[in-house]
Amino acid sequence: MAVQPEGTPCWADAMFSDVEGAKSFYGDVLGWTFGEASSEYGNYTQAYADGKAVAAVVPPMPGQEEGPSQWCLYLASPDAAATAGKIRENGGEVLMEPMAVGDFGTMCLGRDPSGAVFGVWQAGQHEGFEAVGEPGAYAWAEVFTREPARTDAFLTAVFPYRAKQTQDDAIDFRIFDVGENTVLGRMKMTDDFPPEVPSYVNVYFSVPDCDDAVAKATKLGGILRFGPMDSPFGRFAALSDPQGANFSVIDMTTTQGEMPELTEV
Incomplete structure (x- = not known):
C-alpha cells in the first residue's frame, strides 16, 4: 500500500x-x-x-x-x-x-x-499497513474519550479532518474524514467504563467470524468486555488480551441495521 x-x-x-x-x-x-x-x-x-x-x-x-x-x-x-x-x-x-x-x-x-x-x-521505506480490512488486518479505530469536546477540537486542529456527528441521543459518536474516506471514530465514554480507565484509542482487527474469534480469545485467557453485537458496520466484540491490552474484532461481512444519520459539524 x-x-x-x-x-x-x-x-x-x-x-x-x-x-x-x-x-x-x-x-x-x-x-x-x-x-x-x-x-x-x-x-x-x-x-x-x-x-x-x-x-x-x-x-x-x-x-x-x-x-x-x-x-x-x-x-x-x-x-x-x-x-x-x-x-x-x-x-x-x-x-x-x-x-x-x-x-x-x-x-x-x-x-x-x-x-x-x-x-x-x-x-520512509516502511509505508505502514500492507493490508487493511482483510482477515487478521487492521479494520477501524475509535478514540474513546471522557471529554469529547476537547478531543474533537484537538483532532481537527492537528489533522486535516472533516467531522460528522451522529444524530442519536443515545450515543455521542463522531467520525472523521480525510478527503472522501472515513478514517477514524470518536466515542464518548459512558458511566459503563470504570473511572480508573483513561481515554484510549480502540483498535479493531478484521476477522472472518466474530463469535469464533471471541471463543478463541476467551479460551486463551482473553476477557470479553462487550458483545458480540451486530451493527450496520459488522458484527463486533471488544476484548482484553491476557496481558491487559484492549482491542476489538469485527466481521465486516455480517452487517445488520441501517447506517446512522450523520451531520457535518
Missing part, C-alpha cells in the same frame, strides 16, 4: 512483557504469523496476515516493564516534527519527540487533551 494521506491510520503496535505469549495469543485469534525479531530496533517483531505486514509486537524497553500493555495506533504525517508542534499548540502532549527509525521512517508519540495516547508516523 502507498503512503497514506495525513491523519489516516497507517500502523499499530503494542508492547508486551511476554512477547512470546502475545505472539501465541494473536497467532491463534487473528491468524498472525511473525517475522524475525529485529535486535537493532529493540526486538521489534512484525506480524503478518496472509504474508502482509499488519502490526508489530515489541518487548518493553529497560525501565518500562511496569506499564500495562496497550495497542498504539499511528496516524500518517508528511512531517512528524510539524505534527508534534501542532500537538503541543492544541493542548496535547508530546510523549516521545520525533525520532528517525533507520530508513523506515520517523515516529512520534502524543497524547490528546483527554489522555488518549496515539502515534504519528512519517513514512
Whole structure:
C-alpha cells in the first residue's frame, strides 16, 4: 500500500512483557504469523496476515516493564516534527519527540487533551499497513474519550479532518474524514467504563467470524468486555488480551441495521 494521506491510520503496535505469549495469543485469534525479531530496533517483531505486514509486537524497553500493555495506533504525517508542534499548540502532549527509525521512517508519540495516547508516523521505506480490512488486518479505530469536546477540537486542529456527528441521543459518536474516506471514530465514554480507565484509542482487527474469534480469545485467557453485537458496520466484540491490552474484532461481512444519520459539524 502507498503512503497514506495525513491523519489516516497507517500502523499499530503494542508492547508486551511476554512477547512470546502475545505472539501465541494473536497467532491463534487473528491468524498472525511473525517475522524475525529485529535486535537493532529493540526486538521489534512484525506480524503478518496472509504474508502482509499488519502490526508489530515489541518487548518493553529497560525501565518500562511496569506499564500495562496497550495497542498504539499511528496516524500518517508528511512531517512528524510539524505534527508534534501542532500537538503541543492544541493542548496535547508530546510523549516521545520525533525520532528517525533507520530508513523506515520517523515516529512520534502524543497524547490528546483527554489522555488518549496515539502515534504519528512519517513514512520512509516502511509505508505502514500492507493490508487493511482483510482477515487478521487492521479494520477501524475509535478514540474513546471522557471529554469529547476537547478531543474533537484537538483532532481537527492537528489533522486535516472533516467531522460528522451522529444524530442519536443515545450515543455521542463522531467520525472523521480525510478527503472522501472515513478514517477514524470518536466515542464518548459512558458511566459503563470504570473511572480508573483513561481515554484510549480502540483498535479493531478484521476477522472472518466474530463469535469464533471471541471463543478463541476467551479460551486463551482473553476477557470479553462487550458483545458480540451486530451493527450496520459488522458484527463486533471488544476484548482484553491476557496481558491487559484492549482491542476489538469485527466481521465486516455480517452487517445488520441501517447506517446512522450523520451531520457535518
